[in-house]
Each structure stands twice: as C-alpha cells, then as structure tokens.
Amino acid sequence: MKDLVMTNVRDLRDGEEFVGFYLIKESEVKQTNTTPPKDFMNLTLSDSTGAVAAKLWDASESDKVSYPAMTLVKVQGAAQLYRDKLQVKIVRIRKTTEADGVSLTEFIRSAPVEPSELLATVQATTDSITDNDIRAVVQYCLDKIGDRLLHAPAAKSHHHAYYAGLVYHIVRMLEIGAFLCKQRPFLNADLIKAGIILHDIAKPVEMVSELGIVSDYSTQGKLIGHISQASLWITEAALQLGMNPDSERIMALQHLVLSHHNLGEWGSPVQPQLAEAVALHHIDSMDAKLQMIEDAFATIPDDESWTAPIRGLENKAIYRLNF
Numbered sequence: 003m004k005d006l007v008m009t010n011v012r013d014l015r016d017g018e019e020f021v022g023f024y025l026i027k028e029s030e031v032k033q034t035n036t037t038p039p040k041d042f043m044n045l046t047l048s049d050s051t052g053a054v055a056a057k058l059w060d061a062s063e064s065d066k067v068s069y070p071a072m073t074l075v076k077v078q079g080a081a082q083l084y085r086d087k088l089q090v091k092i093v094r095i096r097k098t099t100e101a102d103g104v105s106l107t108e109f110i111r112s113a114p115v116e117p118s119e120l121l122a123t124v125q126a127t128t129d130s131i132t133d134n135d136i137r138a139v140v141q142y143c144l145d146k147i148g149d150r151l152l153h154a155p156a157a158k159s160h161h162h163a164y165y166a167g168l169v170y171h172i173v174r175m176l177e178i179g180a181f182l183c184k185q186r187p188f189l190n191a192d193l194i195k196a197g198i199i200l201h202d203i204a205k206p207v208e209m210v211s212e213l214g215i216v217s218d219y220s221t222q223g224k225l226i227g228h229i230s231q232a233s234l235w236i237t238e239a240a241l242q243l244g245m246n247p248d249s250e251r252i253m254a255l256q257h258l259v260l261s262h263h264n265l266g267e268w269g270s271p272v273q274p275q276l277a278e279a280v281a282l283h284h285i286d287s288m289d290a291k292l293q294m295i296e297d298a299f300a301t302i303p304d305d306e307s308w309t310a311p312i313r314g315l316e317n318k319a320i321y322r323l324n325f
Contacts (some may be wrong), residue, residue: 006024007021008021008134008170009021009022009050010022010049010050010052010304011024011047011048011049011051011052011053011054011301012051012300012301012302013303014054014081014088014090015081016081016083016088017080017081017082017235017302018080018081018083019078019079019080019093020078020079020080020081020104021076021077021078021079022049022060022077023048023049023074023076023077023098023102023104023109024047024048024049024074024075024076024077024105024109025048025072025073025074025075025079025106025109025110025215026045026046026047026048026069026070026071026072026074026075027043027046027047027053027071027072027215028044028046028071028217029043029044029045029046029047029069029070029071029073030043030044031043031044031061031066032044035141040059040060040241041060041061041066042057042058042059042060042061043057043058043061043065043066043069044056044057045057045058045069045092047075047077047090048109048111048185048215049108049109050108050109050110050111051300051301052300052301053086053301054081054089054090055089055090056077056079056089056090056091057089057090057091057092057292058090058092059091059092060096065095067262068097069095069097070211071215071217072099072212072215073104073218074097074098074104074106074109075095075096075097076095076096076097076102077090077092077094077095077096078092078093078094078095078234079091079092079093079094080093085115086310086311086319087310087311088310096121097290100311102110106213107213108162110165110213110214110215111164111165111214111263112164112165112166112214113162113164113165113166113167113169113170115166115169115170115173117144117153117166117169118152120169120170120172120173121151121169123154123173123176124144124151124172124173124176124199125144126168127176127195127199128140128141128195128199131192131195131196132192132194133251134250135243135245135249135252136192136196136251136255137192137194137196137198137317138239138243139196139200139239139243139245139251139252139255140195140199140200140241141168142201142235142238142239142242142243143199143200143235143236144199144203147203147204147206147207150206150207151168151169151203151206151284152166152169153165153166153211153213153214154166154167154168154205154206154209154211154214155167155168155205155209155211155215155216156168156170156171156205156216156290157216158216158219158280159216159313160290160294161289161290161291161293161294161297162194162290162293162311163216164214164215165201165213165214165215166214167214168205168206171202171289171290171293172198172199172202174289174293175198175289176195176199176287178285178288178289179191179194179195179281179285181196182194182217182281182285186281188276188277189277189281191279193254193255193258193276193278194278194281194282194285195261196258197255197258197259197278197279197282198282198285198286199253200232200236200258200259200284201232201258201259201262201282202228202232202233203228203233203235204228204229204231204232205228207220207222207223207228207231208220208222208223208227208228209223215294227269229259229260229262229263229269229270229271230260230271233256233259233260234254236252236255236259237252237256240252243261245248254276254278257272257274257275257276257279257294258276258278258279258282259289260272261273261275261276261279261282261283262274262279262282262283262286263272263283264283264287290314291314291315294312294314295309295312295314295315295320298310298312298320299320299322302322305321307321307323307324308320308321308322309322
C-alpha cells in the first residue's frame, strides 16, 4: 500500500485518500442493479474514535470469505460524502498480520468508566431500595442477567452502542433520576430506581454481541424483544419469590418496563400512565439523545463544527458551538 498517513475514523476528510487499521464492525454482501449484477460488500469500519460505512466494489469470492465482521484489516481508500454522510471507497484491503503490531482491544470502544465500577453503582442503588418486594424483584433480575451486564452494549447503533454501554446508560439515568426525585418528592424513588435498572435489563439476551459490537438480534430478541422479556422476568421473580404476581407493586414494575418507549411504533405496548413511568420515559430519552450528540461530537475532527445527521434525532445534524 502506498505511503499515506495512518488515519483514525474521526480524522477522515471528504475527498482525501487515506490508509489505516480498522475493525470490520458489520459486513454484508450485496449486488448492484446493473446487468449482469455484480457483487460488492457493505462494510462498517471502526476504531476507538468512531465508525464509517465503506464499499468494497467488485468483491471476489475470496473477499466474501475473508472479510466478515470482527476482522481486523488494513485499508487504503478514499473518503467521500454521499447523501451528506461520509463513506469510504476501498481501494485495497487485507487482513492484519502479527507484523502489523495491532490488537483487537485497540479498536474496541468502551464506556468511559470502568464496567466494574458502574456495576457496583447499580448494585448499591439496588441495595438502597427501601421497599423489600421491589428490591427483591430488581435483585432477581440482576442475578438473572449476571456478568453480561458488564460488557453488553445498550443498542446496536442508536446510543451507547459499545462495550459496557448498557450499564453506563443505566448509571447515567440513575443520576438524572436521583435529581428528579429530589426536585419532585411526589415521585416514588424506589420505583424510579427500579424502573431505570429494569427497563433494558433484557438487552443482553435480545442482541448477539462480542466486545460490545452487535452482530445480530437473537431469536429471543426477534420473537419476544427486550421489553416483553423484562416484563416476563418480573412475573417470574414474583412467582419465584412467593409474591402475588397481580399485586400493585408487580403491576407497577411491569408498567414501567412496558411503557418506557412511550409509543406503540417505538415498541411500547402501552403508554406511560404512572407518574414514575412518565419520568422514566423522559429520563431514558434524555440520556439516549444527549449521548448520541456527545458521541457524534467525539467522532468529528476538532476543526469541524457540524456532526453528520443523527438518526435518533430525526436525522438532524448538530452544530458544536466554538466559544
């Protein structure tokens, strides 16, 4: 590969050629609309600074086998804008070798706080729940998911889509929730804490992930989904712990989980009809959307002010003030 500057994803510029080491985060084989059709590959190249869509045109049979997801590669390419989004045209690509001196962990994005510290915060919050039944249900669900909470992402691409992203999302929500409960004492703090911890607790079984990178949704995820699964776990906890599954406490916990996406088209079978459920939805939405912006700012070069369009914000680009 010719002598070009090694470039991180966040430093790619429209119209510039580059070379660098990247992790293939997503990989799929597609066909052009030409006659006859030709095979090409849609790849997502990533490093610790971000991810970018890439095209490998005229993909050979060897290419299709050699470049699945979770493969480290060296790429020479050209960056270009397409529909207001930066993408890469791959000129040359190869797998990395031992001589390149790179390792997989260098390319994995992770939560900015140690996962064990985040999990300790979640456990301490659970221990602080004063209602014995609510605390027991939350603990049951935490025990059920176990160590998977240490490394699971919160989503495939929308927000907190990285190693330990889910537990980081939960902890940031708990911080917002603690403030709201002080400002609005009528809110049941135990339910706010429980709802935050439980709302996405089944995400690790909904998605198939490795080192925080989601490759697919599990069969359970496709057929049941994390919202319904978490509600089922709450019922299971009640039965296993000798509680009445039809009690108001259990019903309230289920409602928090089932309504936290707010609308049917967003995945919630019911809308929030408890004060704590309204609060949970907005806490979740606020943290997710602000994280999308924070992540977008982190992936643009220091001398640029506009992010790429952010899907979770109605495809709006966000301007970063410079004062």
